[in-house]
Amino acid sequence: MRQHNKPFVQQHRPKKNLLIAGIKAIIDALNSGQQLERIYLQSTIHSPEAEELKLVAEKYGVPINKVPFEKIRNFNVENHQGCIAVKSKIHYQDLQDVISLIVENGETPLLLMLDGITDIRNIGAIARSAYCCGVHAIVIPEKGVGALNEDAITTSAGALENISVCRVKSLINAIDEMHLNGIKVFASEMKADTNIFDIDFKEPCAIIMGSEDKGIQPVLYKACDNGFKIPMKKDFESLNVSVAAGMILYEAMKQRM
Known part of the structure; x- marks a missing residue:
């Protein structure tokens, strides 16, 4: 199906209580059973911790979006270390x-x-x-x-x-x-x-x-x-x-x- 001239959709910034900041905190959340909608990782980050995050995210089926720093900054969260996760409001099932x-x-x-x-x-x-x-x-x-x-x-x-x-x-x-x-x-x-x-x-x-x-x-x-x-x-x-x-x-x- 095709559609032309699709209007721009303004998406709202997620509420801060739905955000998890920092690679280690996100890994801990995943391993504890927290369901995440997706993870935003600053595209310039290359570290052992980032590689571990990718493996854990793949294990639990959570997509990772590599984004520029500006995208991370727009979440307006401190101590993010270049990585933000959004908690899922939906319980995904097998x-x-x-x-x-x-x-x-x-x-x-x-x-x-x-x-x-x-x-x-x-x-x-x-x-x-x-x-x-x-x-x-x-x-x-x-x-x-x-x-x-x-x-x-x-x-x-x-x-x-x-x-x-x-x-x-x-x-x-x-x-x-x-x-x-x-x-x-x-x-x-x-x-x-x-x-x-x-x-x-x-x-x-x-x-x-x-x-x-x-x-x-x-x-x-x-x-x-x-x-x-x-x-x-x-x-x-x-x-x-x-x-x-x-x-x-x-x-x-x-x-x-």
């Missing part, structure tokens, strides 16, 4: 654990995967529709997706705090895991041959939504069981991704009701 719980509850899995969607307003709106339409979990990659921060939670009207969110290292591996659990994966793609109405959303399935400018990664699309399109009466570039997600999820809910 994908297999979520799938197992859905099945144990006697329900048919309906999952939503986000590939390359960076606009937090879109993510918030998608989460809101997902929660209202009965999606069991949203699956996101560690990198390449907008931060699920306070702004995203606010846009979602709190839905992000009430729906399971699984952060995975690789979406392609997540697709493999779903297939092992008997879950089909369908991709929303405007150039697909199959119309949305011809997809059976009543069976265990996951839906992938791609970014508006690049769409779904080819390697992910190839791994899917089928692609589908939303038919449009007018010949136009594309729908907004959050609007498209709402339409798709409503169709899935309608079929399942």
